[in-house]
Amino acid sequence: MFPAALILAIALVTLYVALSVRTVFALRHFGGHWSAGWSRIWLLRTQSSGEMNKRFTEINDKYGSTARVGPSILVTTDPDLLRRMSAVRSPFTRGPFYAALKLHPERENIVSVRDERKHNELRTRMASGYAGKENPHLEQDIDEQLLNFFDLINSKYVARPQEGIFRTVDISRITSFFTLDVISKIAFGQTFGFLVNDEDPFGYLKNLEDFLPAIIVFGVYTELTKILKMPLLKAALPKSTDKRGLGRVMGFARDRVQERFGHKAIVRQDMLGSFINHGLTQGELESETITQITAGSDSTASSLRLTLHFVCTSPPILKRLLAEVDGAIAAGRVSRPVIRDSEARQLPYLQACIKEGLRIYPPVTGQMAKLVPIGGVNIDVDGVENYVPGGTQIAWNSWGMMRHQDIFGPDCEIYRPERWLPKDKGEQEQSRIARMTDTVGLCFGSGRFGCLGRGVALMELNKALIETVLRYNLQPCSLSKPFNEMVVGFYVHTDMNFVITERREDNAKVDAQDHENFGFHAAALPGAEDGTSGGE
Numbered sequence: 001m002f003p004a005a006l007i008l009a010i011a012l013v014t015l016y017v018a019l020s021v022r023t024v025f026a027l028r029h030f031g032g033h034w035s036a037g038w039s040r041i042w043l044l045r046t047q048s049s050g051e052m053n054k055r056f057t058e059i060n061d062k063y064g065s066t067a068r069v070g071p072s073i074l075v076t077t078d079p080d081l082l083r084r085m086s087a088v089r090s091p092f093t094r095g096p097f098y099a100a101l102k103l104h105p106e107r108e109n110i111v112s113v114r115d116e117r118k119h120n121e122l123r124t125r126m127a128s129g130y131a132g133k134e135n136p137h138l139e140q141d142i143d144e145q146l147l148n149f150f151d152l153i154n155s156k157y158v159a160r161p162q163e164g165i166f167r168t169v170d171i172s173r174i175t176s177f178f179t180l181d182v183i184s185k186i187a188f189g190q191t192f193g194f195l196v197n198d199e200d201p202f203g204y205l206k207n208l209e210d211f212l213p214a215i216i217v218f219g220v221y222t223e224l225t226k227i228l229k230m231p232l233l234k235a236a237l238p239k240s241t242d243k244r245g246l247g248r249v250m251g252f253a254r255d256r257v258q259e260r261f262g263h264k265a266i267v268r269q270d271m272l273g274s275f276i277n278h279g280l281t282q283g284e285l286e287s288e289t290i291t292q293i294t295a296g297s298d299s300t301a302s303s304l305r306l307t308l309h310f311v312c313t314s315p316p317i318l319k320r321l322l323a324e325v326d327g328a329i330a331a332g333r334v335s336r337p338v339i340r341d342s343e344a345r346q347l348p349y350l351q352a353c354i355k356e357g358l359r360i361y362p363p364v365t366g367q368m369a370k371l372v373p374i375g376g377v378n379i380d381v382d383g384v385e386n387y388v389p390g391g392t393q394i395a396w397n398s399w400g401m402m403r404h405q406d407i408f409g410p411d412c413e414i415y416r417p418e419r420w421l422p423k424d425k426g427e428q429e430q431s432r433i434a435r436m437t438d439t440v441g442l443c444f445g446s447g448r449f450g451c452l453g454r455g456v457a458l459m460e461l462n463k464a465l466i467e468t469v470l471r472y473n474l475q476p477c478s479l480s481k482p483f484n485e486m487v488v489g490f491y492v493h494t495d496m497n498f499v500i501t502e503r504r505e506d507n508a509k510v511d512a513q514d515h516e517n518f519g520f521h522a523a524a525l526p527g528a529e530d531g532t533s534g535g536e
């Protein structure tokens with residue numbers, strides 16, 4: 001008995017070692033951390049480090065534009081490879097990674113479904129709803145939420161030090177409130193009420209933070225998603241009957257969907273209305289509405305808050321942006337109280353600021369790994385052809401992709417919107433900018449996997465960035481640590497505390513007058529000018 005068990009154990013270990021060696025050798029042409037060929041522990045540690053974007057970039061910088069991060073996982077910063085994998089007739093498919101993006105306990109959604117035919121069909125039916133083509137109120141709905149955003153700031157967060165009112169606000173929180181209310185309004189005609197209540201009414205954002213460990217583990221060991229089908233674990237997943245968190249959001253979405261069916265069905269021209277017109281069933285919609293909320297809120301919020309941060313902490317950039325828009329307002333090219341999307345698109349420096357924001361902080365940093373087809377493919381890695389066997393997943397490193405020095409210039413770590421402005425009208429400049437534009441557009445993915453909400457996201461950014469800097473001065477409370485950041489495929493920002501004061505044309509004049517009226521003098525510390533050391 002004993003020898004038989006021993007033989008079995010030895011046979012299993014030998015089999016395991018042989019399979020591992022085969023896996024390690026299959027991608028031996030690709031550099032990476034020494035342990036990455038043997039296990040996914042390095043990947044797990046990287047994902048849980050809170051700075052996966054930077055660690056992936058270190059690996060790509062060291063080992064090449066496509067490098068190894070797991071036994072059968074590569075990561076790439078190569079824009080051409082991403083385009084190739086996502087192209088309409090490409091044989092690459094979604095990798096097992098996508099299964100981890102299933103949020104509804106029973107149903108797939110457009111982001112998680114791996115079956116190509118089903119995905120394609122869903123995409124065709126949902127595209128016009130996401131693009132807002134069947135929603136005549138889309139722009140007005142966004143404007144309304146932006147004005148609610150300003151009402152919240154005006155009523156609770158504007159500091160007026162001269163009146164003894166000292167306030168700060170965490171802009172990571174209120175920018176999320178803004179995009180969450182926008183998406184709920186344009187998706188099903190009713191806001192969640194984040195902005196008007198100045199709170200997270202469902203505990204959704206808090207719940208997202210609680211889920212971070214699971215998001216990290218499932219993103220690496222994607223096969224674990226299968227165990228979630230077990231009744232015991234399934235019961236622990238968010239449900240639409242929950243009182244708080246994602247489950248409560250699911251319940252809200254389910255109720256909005258239910259209202260559209262039955263004999264007293266509400267008919268509205270919004271995303272949901274468009275999806276219904278294109279034949280999505282009630283069950284499909286219950287799953288898709290959760291995806292709308294998760295896909296459509298955090299990414300835009302992080303881009304908005306970080307672009308605001310970069311613009312407002314760089315006086316020459318802010319000055320130039322304001323000069324551009326003030327000039328356009330004076331020329332009657334900007335609607336009030338909120339700029340139109342079409343007008344914002346005509347402001348080159350505003351566009352440069354937005355593109356630079358998306359470049360320096362691409363909002364989606366998750367793997368979004370594509371699966372190499374059976375039979376394998378040859379790919380180019382920095383000028384060398386390498387074979388990748390079928391079944392390998394190729395993830396993207398969006399952070400590294402947006403930092404290619406040969407595309408964006410040697411100062412790609414710096415927020416500099418000027419890089420987007422042509423230095424002359426020559427062909428070389430045109431192709432430099434076209435290449436940068438093509439690459440930064442990839443932060444939305446590409447081809448048959450590209451973001452369906454791109455137009456909505458850009459509309460929000462076009463409006464919110466310029467209208468905020470027109471109304472307010474924003475100053476981070478701490479320059480040494482302006483915010484806490486955790487990167488887990490998206491950004492979790494906390495304590496992004498800013499002082500917000502009203503921007504009034506006459507502010508500078510008023511201050512100068514105050515000094516005159518009260519006879520203030522700069523009381524300099526004794527020092528060099530009067531020849532004293534100031535120490536006595």
Ligand code: HEM
Binds near residue numbers: 296299362450452
């Ligand atoms: C700056 C903001 C945004 C960025 C950077 C962004 C980026 C992305 C990326 C990288 C993907 C996946 C690409 C892939 O799988 O290869 C994606 C997919 C998607 N996004 Fe966005 N997104 C943004 C905003 C939005 C908004 C506002 C919405 C909804 C209104 C939205 C809806 C979607 C949907 C539905 C998909 C799935 C498309 C499909 O599977 O065919 N996104 N987005």
